[in-house]
Amino acid sequence: MKKLLLLSIFILSIYSCQNDQKAIELTSLLSELGDETQNFTVSSDSVSEIIGKYGTRIVVNSGDLVHENERSAIGEIRLELTELTTKEALVRHNAQTRSGDEWLISGGAYNIQFFDESGAQLRLRDGKSLEVQFPKLVDEPMQLFSGLRNDESVMNWQL
Incomplete structure (x- = not known):
């Protein structure tokens, strides 16, 4: 489960680098995880x-x-x-x-x-x-x- 979560975060981070708004959304998502x-x-x-x-x-x-x-x-x-x-x-x-x-x-x-x-x-x-x-x-x-x-x-x- 932890590996899946890290893989998802990695994929999201690559995707989010394409757009500043996506980077903000990723940061928000990560802060909610724990x-x-x-x-x-x-x-x-x-x-x-x-x-x-x-x-x-x-x-x-x-x-x-x-x-x-x-x-x-x-x-x-x-x-x-x-x-x-x-x-x-x-x-x-x-x-x-x-x-x-x-x-x-x-x-x-x-x-x-x-x-x-x-x-x-x-x-x-x-x-x-x-x-x-x-x-x-x-x-x-x-x-x-x-x-x-x-x-x-x-x-x-x-x-």
């Missing part, structure tokens, strides 16, 4: 440990999270974790592993975001950091890259 986003709730007055479905471990000191205006978060905080740990997940989320013209070996792609009770996004206070441990998915040593999307929403990874 969503790796997980939601966790932590208190704004505690230190919490979260472990994702695929093994990502995050220690959150909620006091280190603030709104854009530096106001501290209060109440419950929602942590959104996306763990892209397979080639299929990377393709579904249009997060191909390229850095410029070079292909990268991926140890996974991860997105961690925080939101307050109203849905406003939170960020880390200046000078603060998260303690994060990622699962070991490949034997090769990995380096940390940041993914940036261009105007066409194609992901490019930078060391």
Whole structure:
């Protein structure tokens, strides 16, 4: 079944390259096939440990999270974790592993975001950091890259 799905995606991708609208439809279809986003709730007055479905471990000191205006978060905080740990997940989320013209070996792609009770996004206070441990998915040593999307929403990874 998985091979059939991948073959279908490949055929659709070749067909979709003929037309920008078809490329948009393919991207939409791929995003509907699976969503790796997980939601966790932590208190704004505690230190919490979260472990994702695929093994990502995050220690959150909620006091280190603030709104854009530096106001501290209060109440419950929602942590959104996306763990892209397979080639299929990377393709579904249009997060191909390229850095410029070079292909990268991926140890996974991860997105961690925080939101307050109203849905406003939170960020880390200046000078603060998260303690994060990622699962070991490949034997090769990995380096940390940041993914940036261009105007066409194609992901490019930078060391």
